[in-house]
Amino acid sequence: MEDEVVIASSSTDVGIGCWDLRSGAEHLRYRSCASPSHGLVSVAGRFLASSQLRDSSSGSVLFWSWNKPQVEVKSFPAEAINPLACNSEGSYIVGGGVSGDIYLWEVATGRLLKKWHGHYRAVTCLVFSMDQSLLISGAEDGSVRVWSLLMIFDEERQQRSGHLYEYSFTEHALPVTDIVTGYGGSNAIIVSASQDRTCKVWSLARGTLLRNIVFPSVIDAVALDPGEHVFYAGGRDGKIYIAELNSLGKSNSNYGLHIIGTLSDQSKAICSLAFALDGLQLVAGSEDGFVRVWDTKTHNIIRVFKHAKGPVNNILVIRQPPALYPRTSANNQGLMARKQVSLPPPLEKFTSIDEHSDFSIYIPPQPDYQRPCDATYATVDTMNKQINELQQRGSCGASEMEIERLKADNERSMQMIQQWKKMYENLHQFCVGELLSGEGDTTV
Structure with a gap:
């Protein structure tokens, strides 16, 4: 079994907690962090990044290396940033602004490569598709939009289409609170949650709504089972609901159609959810400041971490970075010091790319959305x-x-x-x- 760490942050300034998933031992606590929901990311396992909201008009993005508790790099974007996302290689960071604008930076240089108006109100969620070709965003205006990265950088294609997005889903009546995507690249499903007490399942291949599930409580967090048979929805009533993705008949549950059960220990509102790498352990952050690890087979809590006062609104579960492994000797310490990777420069406030620059970006070819096909079947x-x-x-x-x-x-x-x-x-x-x-x- 691989070593994994659980990383948690809060909207209150209590720092970032980091624990070993198996032993429960706490690693370093990273200081000076008050992150909004979906505002914490591990950039390809190399370092931590988090957006900060001090007030509605200003904010920052902070970087931490794994073996130092202090903030090492501070960035000050043109506006306050809510969610952050990065691609799997850690080459790009995307941020969603309170104005509805979306920003894309190159990590290695800090350059702002692109800024576009994504939503009419503040962006709340950002997630990449598994094949990294699509970016999915949700916002306070209730919309969920799918962006092709090729379209974002292709002005000719934008003119033909008349808009930047591939799909715009507007069926939610209230702000979107979370989005998760499944496997399959452009053929995947996405699940969106909203303050309207619904979770909606969408097809990326067809751009259609597949299922609408109404819950007894507002849902703030969603986690998709790796087998994609069910998904878990964290409610403000303290329950984690289990909803079926493929059932055709009526559910026997008292909670509603397609809801087949719950995980519950009478805790306060569930703010964040994430699966461990084994796909069996579900990690939940709640409003009471605790992080609970559930066994999804037995429906029992197997471990509890105390973060701090304040809601645990961000949970990450990642492979343990080398810098967090125990150091048993001075030689090991010296070896780790030599292996440390310097953090990238701050993110630019404004774009510095013009028509005379030597900047180039490569986005892989996109699939034909009129014909569902897996993007990996290229000749x-x-x-x-x-x-x-x-x-x-x-x-x-x-x-x-x-x-x-x-x-x-x-x-x-x-x-x-x-x-x-x-x-x-x-x-x-x-x-x-x-x-x-x-x-x-x-x-x-």
């Missing part, structure tokens, strides 16, 4: 051409990471081709055998 020739084009452009960090990803996709596609060839050969032999045996029966 080998297409991926080889993309790799060659990237190698000719230069060796910037983002392009190098994209080259490695495309090479991995290429290898997977080759394996798939070999599997299809083998299946075809087996099917061909079977058909020939059936034909020959049929002819033999006729002649008898």
Whole structure:
């Protein structure tokens, strides 16, 4: 079993707590953090970043390294930022502003690459799709919007479309409180929660509403079971509701249609939820300042962490960074010190990119939304051409990471081709055998 850590923060200035998931031992407590909901991220496991809301008109984004409790890098965006999100490689950070604007920064340089108006009111949630090609946002105006990163940087495509987003879902009547996305890239489902006491399940492939579930309480946090059979919804009544994604009939539960049970210990409102890497342990942060770890099979609490006074409105569960492993000797300390990675510069307040700059960004090809298909089924020739084009452009960090990803996709596609060839050969032999045996029966 991999070592994992639970990271928690609050809207009150009590810092960031960090515990070992298995032993319960607390690591460093990172100071000076008062983060809004969805305002805490681990940037590819390299460092922690959190937005800060001191008042409605100003804010900051802070960076911490793993082995120091003090803030090391402070950024002051053009407006207060609510949610933060980063892609899996940690090359980009996205922030949602209180004005409804969305900002995209390059981590390595701190450059503001793009700013666009996403919603009519403050952005509350941001999440990347699993294949990193889409960004999904939710806001106080009740809308959920799906953004193609290719569209964001392609002015010609924007003009043809007439708007930036791929989809705009407006069925929620009140502010969106949380969004989670499943597996499958552009074919995934997303689940959105709202203060209107509903969770809605959407299809990214078709841009349609698949299911609407009404809960007895306002839902502030959602976690999707890795098998995507159910999802868990944390309510302000202290219950964690279990809702089915695929059931066709009526639920036997007293809580409502498609709700099949609850996890409850009479705690206060549930503010945040996250699954451990094993997909069995559900970690919940609540308004009473506690973090509880649930076994989803037995429906029992197996561990409790005390954070501090104030709601635990952000929970992360990640692999334990090397800087947090125990240091048993001076030699180990020296080794860790040499391996420390310096933090990136502050995030720019305004964009510094103009038409004469040498900036370039690579966004992988997007799927055709009129034809549901998995983005990984690109042809080998297409991926080889993309790799060659990237190698000719230069060796910037983002392009190098994209080259490695495309090479991995290429290898997977080759394996798939070999599997299809083998299946075809087996099917061909079977058909020939059936034909020959049929002819033999006729002649008898």
